Amino acid sequence: MVNIVLDYTYQHPFELLVMTYNSRFPTHKRIPVLLENIIKSVSYDHEKKELTVVRRVKVDLEAPYWLKRLFGIYFFYIMQTLVYNVDERWMNTASQSLSFRNWVSVQEEVSWREHKDNKDWTYFHETASLELQAHFMGSEKIIEKFIGKSYSNNFENARKLDADFIQEALSKPLQNIIESCEEMIRRSLTLQKSEQYLEMVDFNKSFNFEVKFDKPLEEV
16 A cells, blocks of 8 residues: 655745646646546535535556556546635645546545645645555555655656746736636536536525536546
8 A cells, every 4th residue: 555645835825826726627738647627516605615626537647558558547537526715715635546446546635725834825735545456466566666656756747837837827817716716617617518507607606516418427
């Protein structure tokens, strides 16, 4: 089993981090491993000022060809629940693998929130765990070592990518959390051809909807 804990401090306000995070959805040319992003449900509690977005994400497997062939996995699906709290200035994601759950279990939790020492900074915290559910011809330790190293490398690369997104965002007017989230939701629903739900997105009141699809979404 692999357990990972990572922390980082951005010397930028929380609203800017939300804006840059939302800008990468549903997909972005700078993140080619993010193959597809489908919103499944959205809810907003106007009293709590809390938004919840559940999405299914299709991700390219960043791994050597031998490992992809061993698993028979070239991409995989993740279910992500993303929660924003506007007044308290925090954002949490909880992600769980959907693909090949009899072989491997992956869970990840990430949080962004106002830094306790400086309200204009953002504290980032990530925990992840991976557990192999099957035996792979004695290669378990090799696979776990590769995944641990890959996760650390991806963390460093993600922070560099964040820096690029932040510099780009700094050249634009700063959006508040609601503006940024509404733009992301409308952009995502439009691109996944779920425009009929756009009229329900009204942050002046509470709303809640589950997106219906013509056929079941793939998960393997």
